Amino acid sequence: MWYLPPVSRWSKVLAQLRASPNNIRFDDLCGLLVHVGFKLRTTSGSHQIYRHATRPDLPLMNLQRPAGGKAKPYQVRQVLDVIDANDLEEEQ
Numbered sequence: 001m002w003y004l005p006p007v008s009r010w011s012k013v014l015a016q017l018r019a020s021p022n023n024i025r026f027d028d029l030c031g032l033l034v035h036v037g038f039k040l041r042t043t044s045g046s047h048q049i050y051r052h053a054t055r056p057d058l059p060l061m062n063l064q065r066p067a068g069g070k071a072k073p074y075q076v077r078q079v080l081d082v083i084d085a086n087d088l089e090e091e092q
Contacts, residue, residue, distance in 0.1 A: 010035045014089060021076040026063070029071040029079060033061055036088040058086060 013028045030048060034040070038050040038061060050061040059082065063075050083089055
């Protein structure tokens with residue numbers, strides 16, 4: 001009998017980011033950042049700035065909350081680039 005481990009919610013969000021960066025909820029993008037080790041540093045107006053908790057060498061992630069609730073595609077690509085370049089999807 002085969003056992004398949006359950007796929008976490010964040011694995012699904014990460015797969016969705018890769019498949020369709022134009023259709024991602026802003027809250028899911030922020031949640032994924034927190035899941036891979038970033039912490040909300042400050043909020044200023046519609047901007048939320050995240051810093052990695054244990055790796056200060058990583059860039060700050062400055063995300064702007066849009067009016068429609070969907071993340072901006074260029075911000076999705078920035079988050080994916082940081083996650084992929086630093087193997088952050090394995091961290092928890």
